[in-house]
Amino acid sequence: MKNSFSDNKQVKVVSTFSELVNSPFQGTMNAICWSxxxxxxxxxxxxxxxxxxxxxxxxxDDLLALQLSEKGNLARDILLSDIQLLTDFGASPSLNLLKCYERDDELDFISTDVYSYHVDRSPIATDTFLCTYHGAASDILPNDQVEQKISIPEIREKLKELHEGSEAEFEAFLEEYFFDLHYQPKPNAIPINLGIGHLWRLAVDHPTQQVLPCVHRAPIEKDGVYRLLLIC
Incomplete structure (x- = not known):
């Protein structure tokens, strides 16, 4: 089955875990999908x-303790397999049952929660792995369809008022409170939804990364529908 993201230059679609972890990011391609x-x-x-x-x-242990039907057992086997694959690769996967994340509503002119488009940053060479098995799935955007929030003049001015320090200290302030990681979609931006069941690898901002980090956001959850999400 062809995915809606298979023709997108930002995304490389692969068919094995080995391809997922071994394919290099290059050019504008900073997201790899094991479809x-x-x-x-x-x-x-x-x-x-x-x-x-x-x-x-x-x-x-929580998964193993569940009494499940035959179809439930099939799903559990997939979860255990994905956790093992990522663990053997050297990642630290976390399986989360999620109603919602904390919202950041402290400032009315900029949001820095995971519902805002953002990139991940790491001091070491690593990538973000992500799979949604149930519930709403995350979105990504091409880097040329977003603008860094701190570069938008009215937001930057309000952040300077909030900072009240020297210009030299201002850039460090933006990093310290993660304002620099967040992005605003441009007017005609077209999000790519990551879908259900696909295991994704997203580029992270770190010193040795050869491509721009992948801009992504958590979805607004559907009412009464929990997300089951593997992330590391």
Whole structure:
């Protein structure tokens, strides 16, 4: 089945985990998708897991303790396999059951929560891995369809008023509070939805990265529908 993102220059679509982790980012391509049509009943797993507060990390033991139907077992096997693949690769995957993330509404002119388009930053060479098995899926945007929020004059001026320090200290202030990681979509921006069941690798901002980091955001959750999300 052809994906809506398969013709996009930002995305490379692969068919194995090995290709996912070994394919280099290059040019404008900073997102790689292991395209999958998963079998199994992930809804059953979500229904049997216990949500504590707005987000709960689900352990392998939590998964193994569930009494599941045949289709539920198929879904659990996929989750365990993905966790093992990423762990063996050297990543630290976290499986999350999610009602919603915390919102950042402290400032009315700029948001720095995960619902805002942003990039991930790391001091070491790493990538972000992401898969949504149930619920709403994340979006990404090409880098030429976004503008860094701190470069928008009215936002920059309000941040300077908030800072009240020297110009030399201002750039460090923007980094310290992660304002520089967030982006505003341009008027005609077309988001790419990451879909359900595909395992993604997104480029991160770090010193040795050869491409621009991938701009992405968490989705607004559907009412009453929990997300089941693997991320590292």
């Amino acid at each position: 999958r049509n998963l079998v199994g009943d992930f809804q059953e797993i979500v229904a049997k897991l216990e949500l504590k507060e707005n987000m709960t990390e689900i352990s392998v």
